[in-house]
Amino acid sequence: MSSKPNPDAAYVPDESFVPTSHKGLTYPFGGAEPASGDVMSVAPGINWVRLHIPGPLKHVNCWLIDDADDRGDGVALVDTGMNTSDARDGWKAVFKGPLAGVRVTKMIGTHMHPDHIGLAGWMCDHHAAPLLMTRGEWLTAQMLVADARDSVPDEVTAFRIGCGWNEEQVAHAAARGWSGFRRIVSPLPLSYTRIKDGDTLTLGGTDWRVVVGSGHSPEHACLLDETGGVLIAGDQVLPRISPNVSLGVTEPNADPLGEWFASIAKLKTLPADLLVLPGHGDPFTGLHARLDAMDREHRDRLNELHAFLGEGKRAVDVFGRLFRRAIGPDMLGMATGEALAHLRRLEVEGRAAKDVRDGVWWYRAV
DSSP states (O other): OOSSOOTTSOOOOOTTOOOEEETTEEETTTTOOOOTTOOEEEETTEEEEEEEOSSTTOEEEEEEEEOOBTTBOEEEEEOOOOSSHHHHHHHHHHHHTTTTTOEEEEEEOSOSOHHHHTTHHHHHHHHTOOEEEOHHHHHHHHHHHHOOOSSOOHHHHHHHHHTTOOHHHHHHHHHTOSOHHHHSSOOOOSOOEEOOTTOEEEETTEEEEEEEEOSSSTTEEEEEETTTTEEEEETSSOSSSOOOOOOOTTSTTOOHHHHHHHHHHHHTTSOTTOEEEESSSOOBBOHHHHHHHHHHHHHHHHHHHHHHHTTOBOGGGGHHHHOSSOOOGGGHHHHHHHHHHHHHHHHHTTSEEEEEETTEEEEEEO
């Protein structure tokens, strides 16, 4: 692995890749992806690992940036997958195969969701590598790991009832317990290195600027190599689906959708022709087209929702206006959070008001 790619040399994908296009985006690798236990080059000095995760997303993307130094070959690792046997086996195959003898010099977490930092602590321990995250993401992750209660807190039950969950739905969620986060996240290091918006990380002779967004998570870090034309976007920009933007029990008066709209506007100030390396889905170009589509989609849904509210709807009543599929018990929590984020945004915009009746929240159009 070359530690000092030439930033002036345009990267040309392998001739076997046939670029494809969809909704204004171009996929330069034509749907090709790294095989299990292998890596795939996507730009000079940047390799791609794809790991299986349970659930509808099915996979998460991790990125390895050449970061050799006087100690030998090394890579900075961006995101890790969940703390599952599948993911651990995948990494063992990578570091016994294509990256044999290569160490992780830095462990960078884009954000605190388990599919992105679930094995961060495991990697840090194995490679004696420092963990780099924004403060908001690291603190939130540590809080969730430390919340070791097995029973569902009363506040959470009241929150679910407020959203309109019925008795069966509340009981089903309670039976699954409360501390699922810590089961799929290996213990994080006690110490970490804070990264902030605008910081520069020099990795293998290349400067990467930290670009922080919000809405999907508290303080999500993207990494921009403007010279090489690459953006490691995590979940802040995904090519075919919108990131989940949820309002939760820990900060019920927040406005995550408003923060997400502001982050879209911020990312639109970046160059339009970047190669975007997302947390899920395939690498693509067409950043501005994708940002515009996500912004437009959610504003259209807000307008539909406002017209639908009438004299009062609960969060569970608006799923049909926000989602294109039926919501089963396993997706109920995520769907409820996203519905609340939209309803809260209408409140902030002065287009909805919330009334509380018998512990249930009803949102009416204003």
